[in-house]
Amino acid sequence: MDTKKVKAYGTEALGQDLKELDISRRAVLENDVEIEILYCGVCHSDMHHVHGDWGKEKYPLVPGHEIVGRVIGTGPGVTKLKIGDLAGVGCLVDSCRTCESCKKDLEQYCLNGSTVTYGGYDKHSGGHTFGGYSEKIVVDEQFVLKVPLNLDLAAVAPLLCAGITTWSPLRHWKVGKGSKVAVIGLGGLGHMAIKLAKGLGADVTLFSRSKSKEKDAFDLGADAVVMSTDKNQMDAVSSKFDLIIDTVPYIHDVNPYISTLSIDGTLVLVGYLGGLEPILNSVPLIMGRKSVAGSLIGGLAETQEMLDFCGEKNIVSEIEVIRMQDIKQAYDRMLKSDVKYRFVIDMASLKNQQ
């Protein structure tokens, strides 16, 4: 099939640093939109893939799934977007579209396996997909989002992953005015969870282990901050929360948080993939009909809903803009949680390097 050479930033083998390289993108097909990428957010998962933390990767590996840019080409079947429009692409670029999940706008749970934005199988090219650390991307319009015009474009990029990952559970568990929501962890996901829950009218508490997060949490809109290391503070919020969004990306004990759920409350894991250690105690679950659940990004319709909501409410991510060439330092700082709260790459830096 027709392809086009596109400049990107990626790695060709495990253990190598990211560097400039050329990739082949498919030419624009019937329903495709071609986007000039202006900004790309830097998700923790980008770093994990580059570091090989999650198993075998396909190379060249070009990360990036928080993509915003401008439409520069459209296939003849495209109706939703036109050249010149702002557009966004998140974690998914395709799915089967026919299974029960896809029919319910839950493409993230596609029963035949959705196509992730990088490292996924591209059924058109037969190769694997390349992410947003690149000049351009070609994506089926069903997986392209419209971006509100009134927002800072760079700060919109993280909404495509960090935003929707926290929005989807807030909506699924019906958070609204007066809901009592807690957020565990104040990073890329956590800071968006606070903003979005607050936007929905909830009373929002941040759980943190660090007193230093307190001022920032209030600045982001939190109504309260509870030190999870302080037993008295934890006891004071016993049985309080309808929903807890747990954004912690490493192994941690969820049992103390279960005690802070109300009857019928749910703790949703969105950040940590692995075994729940120490072991989960069934007693408080049974004694209060509480749940421990998980949630993965969100579907396309829900992502568009979230972007529109952010446009209305003027919600964006807190970001630090970097050059493509500074990605290694950004990863190093992310490992130390030294970012408030998301790095976003200005893709002009890739162009200017020519």
Place this chain on the structure above:
Amino acid sequence: MDTKKVKAYGTEALGQDLKELDISRRAVLENDVEIEILYCGVCHSDMHHVHGDWGKEKYPLVPGHEIVGRVIGTGPGVTKLKIGDLAGVGCLVDSCRTCESCKKDLEQYCLNGSTVTYGGYDKHSGGHTFGGYSEKIVVDEQFVLKVPLNLDLAAVAPLLCAGITTWSPLRHWKVGKGSKVAVIGLGGLGHMAIKLAKGLGADVTLFSRSKSKEKDAFDLGADAVVMSTDKNQMDAVSSKFDLIIDTVPYIHDVNPYISTLSIDGTLVLVGYLGGLEPILNSVPLIMGRKSVAGSLIGGLAETQEMLDFCGEKNIVSEIEVIRMQDIKQAYDRMLKSDVKYRFVIDMASLKNQQ
């Protein structure tokens, strides 16, 4: 306050066998119903309390919370029942009635602590409550159920605990026609879960480790039986179930069952109080928005709903009627899972011993 001496079967200290003894019940108050107990089901928790498995007990300990009988007295404020009516009492005999849970008919989750049928604090007498292994019981009418007239009374008794414990999650998670429900374990709870889920129109599968349960499961109404020890059979039901009712009363690995939940599916623990070992893996929860939850008996309105439903659908428990004097042997057989599926004490045996 006025009390009345009532013959019962109980134990006066840890390690002692159950034996005949006298207890004092409060006299009938304004809103009380006095019931002559005809049958009392034998729940696993009776045995655990007698054996001291769950910590310090109050003595004398008189177990029994699956109580059916006939009304023999009513206070002047009683409107729901009259002398001669059949009546039932389950696991609760009181609650605060003013908290958020009580106001929502969720007395089992009373935020101020509901009063359990035996070993609870009786706010009228100031002492502790005594269960159904006795001639008579006095209970506030709000905690007394009406019993359908068309059912075998002895076989109704286990509905008051085993029935409602499985009914409540089936209703809370909205099981109905076409729902795909699985039940783990075929005992007192499991056999009721099959009957009630089937009654609600669900497609019902039993998970079992024992081929010998297969015929019984089909006889009880199951549509399928899956050997949980057989990987091929487990793989064949991958991602199938909307709801799994986990009735297993001992420590067990829930992870293989999580794989059989559909997107948005929930596994509800109703039988096992303790730590979930081996550790629960968050990955399948996140990848399918699945939940692990717990559920405790049910509220009074829901218990009445269940009894009425059982009356309509002719659903009762499968039972083996025993004499009060045979309770030790019954406990011994329960420890070996040698009962299909619930022992029920014919309380006439206590009277006739005089």
